[in-house]
Amino acid sequence: MNHMKSLIKISVIFVVLITMTSCRKDTAPNYQFMPNMYAPISYETYGESTAFANGVEAQLSAEGTISRGHSLFEYENSIEGYALAKENLKSSLDSTQVNLDNAKILYDIYCGICHGVKGDGQGNLVKREKILGIPRYDDPARAINEGSIYHTIYYGKNAMGSYANLLNEKERWEVVSYVLKLKADLEK
Amino acid sequence: MRQVIHCKLSTDLLCLGLIILLAFSTSLSAQEGDPATGKTLFNANCAACHQLDKKMTGPALRDVEARLANDQGLDKAWIYAWIRNSAGVIKSGDAYGNKIFNEYGGTAMTAFPQLSDQDINNILAYTAEVKAEPVAQAVESATNTAETSGISNELILGALAILFVLLAAGLYLVNKTLRRFAAAKDIDLPETKRISIWKAFVQNQFLVLVTAIFLLLASAYFVYGYLMQIGVDQGYQPIQPIHFSHKIHTGDNAIDCKYCHSSARVSKTSGIPSLNVCMNCHKSIYEYKGETSVEFTKEFYDGEIKKLYAAAGWDDTAQQYTGDSQPVKWVRIHNLPDFVYFNHSQHVSVAGVECQTCHGPVETMEVVSQFAPLTMGWCIDCHRTTNVKVEGNAYYTKIHEELSKKYGVDKLTAAQMGGLECGKCHY
Numbered sequence: 001m002n003h004m005k006s007l008i009k010i011s012v013i014f015v016v017l018i019t020m021t022s023c024r025k026d027t028a029p030n031y032q033f034m035p036n037m038y039a040p041i042s043y044e045t046y047g048e049s050t051a052f053a054n055g056v057e058a059q060l061s062a063e064g065t066i067s068r069g070h071s072l073f074e075y076e077n078s079i080e081g082y083a084l085a086k087e088n089l090k091s092s093l094d095s096t097q098v099n100l101d102n103a104k105i106l107y108d109i110y111c112g113i114c115h116g117v118k119g120d121g122q123g124n125l126v127k128r129e130k131i132l133g134i135p136r137y138d139d140p141a142r143a144i145n146e147g148s149i150y151h152t153i154y155y156g157k158n159a160m161g162s163y164a165n166l167l168n169e170k171e172r173w174e175v176v177s178y179v180l181k182l183k184a185d186l187e188k
Numbered sequence: 189m190r191q192v193i194h195c196k197l198s199t200d201l202l203c204l205g206l207i208i209l210l211a212f213s214t215s216l217s218a219q220e221g222d223p224a225t226g227k228t229l230f231n232a233n234c235a236a237c238h239q240l241d242k243k244m245t246g247p248a249l250r251d252v253e254a255r256l257a258n259d260q261g262l263d264k265a266w267i268y269a270w271i272r273n274s275a276g277v278i279k280s281g282d283a284y285g286n287k288i289f290n291e292y293g294g295t296a297m298t299a300f301p302q303l304s305d306q307d308i309n310n311i312l313a314y315t316a317e318v319k320a321e322p323v324a325q326a327v328e329s330a331t332n333t334a335e336t337s338g339i340s341n342e343l344i345l346g347a348l349a350i351l352f353v354l355l356a357a358g359l360y361l362v363n364k365t366l367r368r369f370a371a372a373k374d375i376d377l378p379e380t381k382r383i384s385i386w387k388a389f390v391q392n393q394f395l396v397l398v399t400a401i402f403l404l405l406a407s408a409y410f411v412y413g414y415l416m417q418i419g420v421d422q423g424y425q426p427i428q429p430i431h432f433s434h435k436i437h438t439g440d441n442a443i444d445c446k447y448c449h450s451s452a453r454v455s456k457t458s459g460i461p462s463l464n465v466c467m468n469c470h471k472s473i474y475e476y477k478g479e480t481s482v483e484f485t486k487e488f489y490d491g492e493i494k495k496l497y498a499a500a501g502w503d504d505t506a507q508q509y510t511g512d513s514q515p516v517k518w519v520r521i522h523n524l525p526d527f528v529y530f531n532h533s534q535h536v537s538v539a540g541v542e543c544q545t546c547h548g549p550v551e552t553m554e555v556v557s558q559f560a561p562l563t564m565g566w567c568i569d570c571h572r573t574t575n576v577k578v579e580g581n582a583y584y585t586k587i588h589e590e591l592s593k594k595y596g597v598d599k600l601t602a603a604q605m606g607g608l609e610c611g612k613c614h615y
Contacts, residue, residue, distance in 0.1 A: 006385070006386075026423050026424060026425040026557065027425060027426050027427055028426075029421050029424055029426075029523075030417065030418065030419060030420060030421050030424070031418050031419065032418070032419045032525075033418050033419050037525060037526065037527050038419070038525040038526055038527075039526060040526040041526070045456075045457045046457070046460050046518075046520070048517075054515070055515070056515045058462070058515075079294060079295065079296060108444070109444040109446050109447050109450075110447060110450075113441075113442075113443050113444070113447065121232070124441060124442050124443075125441060125443075125469070128440075128441060129231075130441065130469070130472075130473055130477075131469060131472045131473065132231040132232075132235030132236065132472075133230075133231060133232065133233060133234055133235030133236030133237065133238075134236060135233075135236065135298075140302065141298055141299050141300055141301060141302065142298060156468075158236055158237050158245040158295070159236055159237060159244060159245055159471050159472050160468070161464060161465075161467055161468035161471065162464065163468075165450075165462065165464065165465075166447075166450040166465065167450075168454075
């Protein structure tokens with residue numbers, strides 16, 4: 001009986017140890033040694049903040065201002081704006097400023113997933129039937145050109161959203177050049 | 189000669205028959221259309237703006253032909269004209285055409301002059317198909333597979349438990365029977381005279397000493413281990429306000445990490461995508477159609493998409509933004525202390541390090557957890573072993589060459605470029 005008791009004691013200790021070690025919750029962060037050196041005093045990019053009315057750090061630029069590195073885009077987000085852009089808008093980059101290798105990388109990340117790496121409207125999401133009806137770039141009814149492509153990247157069109165916040169102005173024009181290249185390849 | 193005439197006559201007859209047959213067959217298919225071809229055409233041309241049962245950029249198209257005929261009195265000719273050149277129909281002052289044009293915010297439908305009558309008939313045949321009821325079988329099979337996997341696990345565990353119980357019972361019974369035999373045969377079982385194990389232990393001083401040293405070392409080991417893991421969040425797996433499955437998005441659908449985390453290319457922070465990035469796809473994708481499990485059902489995923497719509501202020505039935513949006517309080521997982529500077533663009537764009545090197549196989553994670561310890565030792569190890577990407581960097585070629593000569597190596601590591609200097613990260 002003596003043995004029995006010590007056995008029970010040992011097993012109780014084991015159970016306690018196991019529960020203690022297995023109790024660390026993965027859904028809560030660990031202890032920190034000196035939290036005051038961990039937490040930032042400055043405003044962090046995606047933090048909450050009482051400095052702004054809606055309580056978040058991420059803000060749109062103030063109305064009537066243009067952020068550094070950005071420029072004014074004068075075409076409206078409308079059918080008329082699209083038509084105007086198609087007619088008048090020309091690339092701000094000349095051919096020496098376009099790095100097509102870089103443009104391909106950007107295109108494959110942001111556009112290729114739907115439009116396909118060849119621009120034939122057969123991206124992975126289309127092949128998996130998640131998003132359908134992506135037109136080919138050489139679609140004669142649409143007859144896209146650099147102005148209309150830029151307008152579409154900037155504002156989106158129909159079910160496509162705007163990519164203005166994912167690509168900066170230079171990158172957008174590079175992608176436009178690459179789309180035109182794909183279009184030319186498709187039309188061959 | 190007669191025969192020749194006969195021959196001509198018969199060939200004429202044959203030709204006539206062929207023409208009749210062809211005309212008949214085309215008229216047949218013109219009336220009916222092939223739904224399967226129609227589906228392909230629909231998916232390629234129409235599905236960007238139209239769905240069968242749900243309003244998108246354009247109206248829902250289920251049974252459009254019958255609905256137009258019954259409600260508006262518009263025949264197929266109108267549909268042909270509309271599809272080939274809707275702007276022309278609107279301009280001609282067509283009442284219904286103008287009504288639908290204004291109802292959808294003046295968004296002109298792309299003209300499809302390349303679609304033949306036959307193509308349009310095929311598409312109409314596809315839209316006229318009866319809506320398939322949500323397939324109960326699929327759900328059933330899903331739950332079935334889930335159950336079988338659950339059952340198999342439980343079965344194994346149960347079988348093991350029963351096995352152990354049987355073993356214990358068997359041993360006990362054997363012992364009991366042997367004792368009974370001994371009693372029956374009048375054999376005296378030798379009663380061992382035992383000292384308590386504790387007393388024996390205390391009497392043996394060598395054993396006490398060894399145990400004491402062992403215990404001290406062991407506790408030192410555990411205390412050290414505990415102290416060293418303070419502030420390390422490896423495995424941290426918080427619950428996010430909206431369940432976002434990286435497995436589905438980057439694993440199954442192969443969307444590039446940088447599609448959503450776009451600022452990782454160009455800035456210090458990798459960037460939590462603003463909700464408009466989600467809506468780029470989820471305007472069109474309003475339900476989940478992939479694999480499900482017991483924990484993550486279709487209803488669960490659809491509910492999470494609803495949460496996204498609520499946060500982004502998207503009215504899915506009206507297909508427009510309400511303007512009433514809510515910020516989502518995502519929980520940050522990878523968190524460096526404030527006294528360390530880390531820049532994503534330096535690693536992602538300049539060094540060309542794969543996201544997975546530090547973040548682990550995120551594309552397989554249903555719920556993301558912290559993969560790397562993010563300790564300084566971990567950073568330093570990588571800087572010591574990683575070669576600097578010097579290809580295609582003409583500007584620094586000379587410096588790289590001279591540095592390589594100075595260190596007498598072929599390839600420079602990040603550490604040799606100053607990647608171990610304190611001030612690079614702590615300032």
